[in-house]
Amino acid sequence: MQEIKEPSQRRVLRLPEVIRRTGKRRTSLLEAVRHGQFPKPIRIGARAIGFIEAEVDAWIDARMVERDGGAR
Numbered sequence: 001m002q003e004i005k006e007p008s009q010r011r012v013l014r015l016p017e018v019i020r021r022t023g024k025r026r027t028s029l030l031e032a033v034r035h036g037q038f039p040k041p042i043r044i045g046a047r048a049i050g051f052i053e054a055e056v057d058a059w060i061d062a063r064m065v066e067r068d069g070g071a072r
Helices: 015-022 026-034 053-067
Strands: 012-014 042-045 048-052
Touching: 012 015, 012 053, 015 026, 015 048, 015 053, 048 053
Parallel strands: none
Antiparallel strands: 012 048, 042 048
């Protein structure tokens, strides 16, 4: 199991915040999760999910690397 040290690795983002950060719509975001193209959410309640901030940030960073041709 991965040791978590930084507070941002423990912060949970709700779906509206993830949508705002990524620019994706809800449907395409959840479809990307299903296809393994976006980090999986965690269950934070009976009817609520959240995403780990560090994983969302890493996904965004990877898109930037792809854009820059891997030169980052």
